[in-house]
Amino acid sequence: MAEATRALPLGTGHRTRHARVAPLFLAPALIVLALLLAYPVLYSIWLSLTDASLSAGQLDTPFSGLDNYRQLIGDKSVSAALLNTLYFTVVEVIGVVVLGLLTALLLNHPMASWSGFRVFLLLPWAIAPVANAVLWKWIYHSNYGILNSLLLQLGLIDQNVTWLGDPFRALNMVLLVDIWKSTPFIAILFLAALQNIPKTLYRAARVDGASTFEAFRFITLPSLNTAIAIAVILQTIWSLRVFDLIFVLTKGGPADGTVVMNFLAYRVTFNFLKFGYGAALANVIFLASLLLSIIYVRLMNPGAPRGR
Amino acid sequence: MAASQSILGRAGIVLALVVFVFAATGPIVWLLLSSVLQQQALTSIPPDLSPSSFTLANYLEVFSSAAQLGRAIINSLIVATFTTALAIILGAPAAYALARLEIKHAGTILLMVLAAQMFPAIVIAIPLFITASKLGLIDTKLLLILVYLSFNLPIVIWVLRGFFMGLPLGLERAARVDGASPLQTFLRIVLPISLPSLFAAAIFAFIEAWNEFFFALIMTRQTAQTVPLAISAFAGQYQTMFGQMMAAAAISVAPIILLTILLRNTILRGFADGMLKG
């Protein structure tokens, strides 16, 4: 070290290292999130290891170990709900991604550049799921609903269909509603991705003699790879969250045909008041969502190291 | 290629656009239409759309019969506004820290924030319900304001972080050379130029809070009932009064639709900030 180095006395020339300040920016939000998220998750894990029940305002939590989870595995209503959830999720994801892509391609066309179209896209996204459910309950009404009226007028059916009367049909009608509601967001996602593709690529392809379909297959689709993957993961995560719709439209019926895992957890906890079992169910759903979220983050940041 | 593009292609696009508009807006239009049609008009097959069938009676009925709806609107307004404000106040500095300041384990924290947006409410609802019961907070607006932060805060952080990361570094450097501390830089330089994005984040948070059903279902009874609950109760009670059901739904939906149309550009930009920046 050179002789001329005289360390500066402390206090002169404020050295506010970012590292010292940053936690203060972050702390309030993190504390709130810890209280609202981390703590309940841990609590939920503990709850699932008990046979908790609420009676006369008192919560009894006798420890029961892994009993709830064992029960879960053998429970027929759980396997039925799982099946419904699987069907619902797979069909919804495929439906939303395909429809979303088609919609985005349509709106990306120069003829569709009017901004009003994008507003129309936002409308289904914006309305409350409950209001939406009420609306479609009316649309699906067997006697006076507009769906039956229209189909009768068009001659596609010769008598009213009870759309929500048959378990499997009801599940599909619920699917239809949620696909209608969820497609816009995914369409906007694809639209943004499409608009990121440089126009010059298409011009070069035209000069090379590619047809519209070939341009789609060799330029558009490959560029959308990441967006499609993200859409699939996001929509899967959201499909697991469907609740309002089922509650208002079918309350899980008919014959539990529209009971998915999420709804089952609710019913078990707040209708049957079996808090421990409900918590176990909730934890299973949580695990699935968590894994999906991790995949999502990996997709968005391919090379991101953990932490910094 | 240009020739075949023109007629057949263009007709196809127009047709597709028509189908799109019908599919996207049809149900909502029907919602609004039904709310202003008389009961007989709605129950005739096909529905009677002659001018004489139109009426505002449904709306009047809804407001007078269910005092709940008026109070529910006020409740929703209060809850949504305050939870949004809190989310912004807590979330903006956090988003800035994650975007710009050096934080250890930033990646893990981000993952947690993201995961928080993702999992179904049931997961945290049970413990929160139990805790809230013990604290005597059930059926209070305060409870909803706090609980809603569980999804509002992550949304705000996610959108704002994307925006902050897109800001040119030069400004913050210049502020640092000018002698501004990180806090001063944030308050006096970064925030003033972030207003559009703050606005977008606030809109998202507000809409999510206004539309929220599940937490409201379990955590409120009569006093703190919000609009989605009122709608659901109404639909359960007046199952056959179709026009009134639609009127009730329309009342819930109208302010949000208005917000969306008026602020469409801000919303779309907010999407971009939250979505593409990973």
Place this chain on the structure above:
Amino acid sequence: MPSIELIDINKLYGAVHVCKGINLTIADREFVTLLGSSGCGKTTTLNMIAGLDDPTSGDILMDGRRVNDLEPVGRDVAMVFQNYALYPHMTVAGNMGFNLRLRNFSPAEIHERVGAAASALDLSHVLDRYPNQLSGGQQQRVAIGRAIVRHPKVFLFDEPFSNLDAALRNRMRAEVKELHLRLGVTSIFVTHDQEEALSISDRVAIMRDGSVEQFGTPEDVYANPETVEVARFIGTPQVEILECVIDRSNESNTILRCGSASLPITARQAVALGARTEKILVTIRPEYVTIGGQGTSAIIRDVQPIGPSTLVNLGWKGGAIMARLNGIVRLTVGKTAHFSIDPIQLMFFDKESGRRIKTKS
């Protein structure tokens, strides 16, 4: 008392060694330029002097005190950024006064200082405008004004003129030089434009690959480059480098063999070059190459009349040579010309290390 000292500064980003053992001593009131192409470490060095970045090892001293731990404002440095970095939501006056407001200067004092700087930079009439209402040149002047207003100990410039067109750039250079003469504040300027560096600096530090190749006055680095890279980098047009071998077969007349031709050298140079048998690098500044009359024959490869002079690229059996002729000279590409050189002006470099072989005392 030297104003700024960099002692053994090293900077690593992960495994990338951006700055390798930089030593610089900058005197009080000096105008020093860090010159080099992109990636050489000049901006990183500037950021470390500013306090925006920390060196991985080494010390930075200002006026004899170690400032490694001080923020920029604690070092009393002001900086002019390449992209101006003006606060878009503040007026010109607001931008220029921001630092003073942070330091709680009285409104009267702020008004006075901002006013003075504005009139010095011809900005008085735009004080109430916002940055997006100004031209590029005006914005850059506001950035300079923001720095002046603080009366700092050191000015730092990070390629401030790269975004301006040529005419504006020349004018801004003159203004900065004039400002420096008037204010006499130590200044460090970063650029990749060697003409810019030579025209405004007291001394130039030529950086390459993370180290300082040479640190000297403009005349020094031009006439006495210490490495062949410096010789190549400085000077317009770029010199051509020849590869030659010393031929001592004739004892009374040592010459250089370049390719299949030869160049004469003086006796003193022959002695200075010593007993080398390997190839050495040889070059000469274009203005010391004359065309016409007797002399070695060569083919004219390229002629560029650039106004006050004409640059001629000659292809010769020994390699390529640049000549700079006064005025506009009409020469035809492809024709033969004769050139001669003054051997005293030859510069020799070791081929392995690139270092200059000194042949003048």
